[in-house]
Amino acid sequence: xxxxxxxxxxxxxxxxxxxxxxxxxxxxxxxxxxxxxxxxxxxxxxxxxxxxxxxxxxxxxxxxxxxxxxxxxxxxxxxxxxxxxxxxxxxxxxxxxxxxxxxxxxxxxxxxxxxxxxxxxxxxxxxxxxxxxxxxxxxxxxxxxxxxxxxxxxxxxxxxxxxxxxxxxxxxxxxxxxxxxxxxxxxxxxxxxxxxxxxxxxxxxxxxxxxxxxxxxxxxxxxxxxxxxxxxxxxxxxxxxxxxxxxxxxxxxxxxxxxxxxxxxxxxxxxxxxxxxxxxxxxxxxxxxxxxxxxxxxxxxxxxxxxxxxxxxxxxxxxxxxxxxxxxxxxxxxxxxxxxxxxxxxxxxxxxxxxxxxxxxxxxxxxxxxxxxxxxxxxxxxxxxxxxxxxxxxxxxxxxxxxxxxxxxxxxxxxxxxxxxxxxxxxxxxxxxxxxxxxxxxxxxxxxxxxxxxxxxxxxxxxxxxxxxxxxxxxxxxxxxxxxxxxxxxxxxxxxxxxxxxxxxxxxxxxxxxxxxxxxxxxxxxxxxxxxxxxxxxxxxxxxxxxxxxxxxxxxxxxxxxxxxxxxxxxxxxxxxxxxxxxxxxxxxxxxxxxxxxxxxxxxxxxxxxxxxxxxxxxxxxxxxxxxxxxxxxxxxxxxxxxxxxxxxxxxxxxxx
Numbered sequence: 001x002x003x004x005x006x007x008x009x010x011x012x013x014x015x016x017x018x019x020x021x022x023x024x025x026x027x028x029x030x031x032x033x034x035x036x037x038x039x040x041x042x043x044x045x046x047x048x049x050x051x052x053x054x055x056x057x058x059x060x061x062x063x064x065x066x067x068x069x070x071x072x073x074x075x076x077x078x079x080x081x082x083x084x085x086x087x088x089x090x091x092x093x094x095x096x097x098x099x100x101x102x103x104x105x106x107x108x109x110x111x112x113x114x115x116x117x118x119x120x121x122x123x124x125x126x127x128x129x130x131x132x133x134x135x136x137x138x139x140x141x142x143x144x145x146x147x148x149x150x151x152x153x154x155x156x157x158x159x160x161x162x163x164x165x166x167x168x169x170x171x172x173x174x175x176x177x178x179x180x181x182x183x184x185x186x187x188x189x190x191x192x193x194x195x196x197x198x199x200x201x202x203x204x205x206x207x208x209x210x211x212x213x214x215x216x217x218x219x220x221x222x223x224x225x226x227x228x229x230x231x232x233x234x235x236x237x238x239x240x241x242x243x244x245x246x247x248x249x250x251x252x253x254x255x256x257x258x259x260x261x262x263x264x265x266x267x268x269x270x271x272x273x274x275x276x277x278x279x280x281x282x283x284x285x286x287x288x289x290x291x292x293x294x295x296x297x298x299x300x301x302x303x304x305x306x307x308x309x310x311x312x313x314x315x316x317x318x319x320x321x322x323x324x325x326x327x328x329x330x331x332x333x334x335x336x337x338x339x340x341x342x343x344x345x346x347x348x349x350x351x352x353x354x355x356x357x358x359x360x361x362x363x364x365x366x367x368x369x370x371x372x373x374x375x376x377x378x379x380x381x382x383x384x385x386x387x388x389x390x391x392x393x394x395x396x397x398x399x400x401x402x403x404x405x406x407x408x409x410x411x412x413x414x415x416x417x418x419x420x421x422x423x424x425x426x427x428x429x430x431x432x433x434x435x436x437x438x439x440x441x442x443x444x445x446x447x448x449x450x451x452x453x454x455x456x457x458x459x460x461x462x463x464x465x466x467x468x469x470x471x472x473x474x475x476x477x478x479x480x481x482x483x484x485x486x487x488x489x490x491x492x493x494x495x496x497x498x499x500x501x502x503x504x505x506x507x508x509x510x511x512x513x514x515x516x517x518x519x520x521x522x523x524x525x526x527x528x529x530x531x532x533x534x535x536x537x538x539x540x541x542x543x544x545x546x547x548x549x550x551x552x553x554x555x556x557x558x559x560x561x562x563x564x565x566x567x568x569x570x571x572x573x574x575x576x577x578x579x580x581x582x583x584x585x586x587x588x589x590x591x592x593x594x595x596x597x598x599x600x601x602x603x604x605x606x607x608x609x610x611x612x613x614x615x616x617x618x619x620x621x622x623x624x625x626x627x628x629x630x631x632x633x634x635x636x637x638x639x640x641x642x643x644x645x646x647x648x649x650x651x652x653x654x655x656x657x
Contacts, residue, residue, distance in 0.1 A: 086157025172234035180227035183293035262294035327477035337415035354495030358471035403429035468495030489523035561592030
């Protein structure tokens with residue numbers, strides 16, 4: 001069938017032929033006008049019909065176009081007014097100028113025109129002010145994806161309630177794998193008779209089965225000390241809200257039987273691959289055990305880790321076998337290296353310096369040169385006194401180097417030993433961690449989320465009082481090529497004394513064994529006291545901090561410095577320690593400026609309050625009884641509010657069953 005263009009071309013062709021015919025008839029009329037009139041009459045009739053047909057077609061086309069324009073306009077109006085998409089026009093003062101009926105019905109009102117967004121939908125204000133292009137908001141229990149057209153001051157609303165519900169259902173139904181481990185089962189049951197062991201197994205199994213049935217968890221015991229649990233993300237969220245109360249149940253139930261049995265749980269979540277979930281669960285369990293057990297670690301695919309529990313002081317369960325194995329492994333690494341560089345954390349304390357001196361001695365015992373990295377600009381008074389004493393000790397004096405010197409002498413065969421911390425961001429110079437591939441970590445703090453990447457050897461014992469205690473035990477198994485001299489033994493003993501507050505906190509039987517060994521090597525307790533003496537100005541500054549103390553909850557004391565006063569971390573920590581010695585104080589927190597844009601918080605506890613968990617909520621860490629954090633670009637008032645919120649959350653978790 002010919003197209004409209006083809007019809008028009010044919011019509012013009014006919015018009016042309018008729019025109020030619022008329023010209024021919026005109027010429028014919030010159031010779032025979034009668035014949036010309038007859039011919040003209042014959043041509044005029046079809047010409048008339050053709051004109052009428054053309055007119056009719058034009059009229060039909062105009063009518064069609066007119067009808068189409070009307071229909072398009074009508075469809076546009078109906079789409080604007082009837083389609084299930086909300087449309088809103090606003091002015092610069094956030095007043096609603098117009099909405100379509102669908103959007104008004106979403107607000108359960110007849111009209112929104114003339115109302116302020118602050119009154120009608122204040123959740124839209126941040127979207128407009130921050131020029132966010134798209135965002136999902138809630139309007140009367142319905143979810144809408146809002147598209148913001150800034151230039152036109154126009155907002156589109158797409159109902160995505162069903163979509164978000166399906167997404168939530170998908171996330172809630174994703175599989176979660178957890179590995180439950182009885183922390184000290186082997187040690188506790190080693191000397192039990194069969195009936196006592198059976199009763200303990202029945203007690204723990206019944207508690208876990210009850211917990212699993214109540215929460216919809218599939219639980220299977222796979223060994224004497226290990227269970228596998230499978231559930232979904234929805235159940236995991238419920239367990240998180242309950243702060244994994246099963247930890248408290250097991251601990252309390254077994255303690256009534258005079259058995260200190262605790263649980264550690266590693267959880268894998270966030271991925272659909274079952275092998276990867278299992279790997280995450282095992283990695284989480286390793287992290288929980290590395291932090292002392294009696295807690296839950298939830299490791300997610302983005303690297304973030306959540307911790308629950310850890311409310312009790314870890315029970316000492318190190319063995320001399322492990323210390324000997326680690327010592328021999330360290331010996332092998334030292335002998336395979338050309339030199340050993342030892343580095344502690346920033347603003348090193350006696351424990352960091354003492355344990356570094358111990359590792360330097362390990363290097364010398366294995367006929368390797370050891371160097372200790374020290375930043376002289378970040379030393380407290382006690383460590384400065386030790387450094388002054390080291391100036392008279394030729395071997396140690398020549399081993400003290402700066403971070404820049406360490407970088408210059410580092411080679412591919414150099415061994416880096418990090419002591420008293422395991423976080424790269426906390427070491428004296430993070431460049432050394434990136435420069436040296438062979439790294440050993442020795443620490444007594446509970447393992448945190450941040451950790452040195454791919455270390456050759458890790459010796460982390462949160463049950464130990466100090467890193468100096470761990471290093472002292474390793475020294476006992478090193479070759480006896482060189483005796484530990486008085487100053488080296490004194491530095492190690494000073495580290496133990498400082499971290500145990502003169503053997504009053506976190507002190508186990510092994511702590512006294514290590515102190516006894518050092519005393520036998522010539523450690524001078526009088527020299528330790530000389531190192532730890534403080535001057536009058538420091539005492540006065542600390543007293544001014546302490547006099548601001550206020551009790552937030554029963555037994556929880558909070559002191560704070562002035563906005564214009566800057567104190568070093570050691571002074572803040574000493575103030576927290578002093579507060580803890582006061583009557584009625586079970587936990588102490590001291591807040592003070594450390595620099596113009598940094599707030600430091602030191603936390604101490606007698607053990608009933610786990611200050612490590614509270615500090616971890618503020619991106620810090622430490623021990624159950626000794627922890628700290630740093631907060632950047634906030635005021636002391638803001639830091640205090642954040643601290644109180646963390647304390648409230650912690651206490652809520654303790655009371656919730």
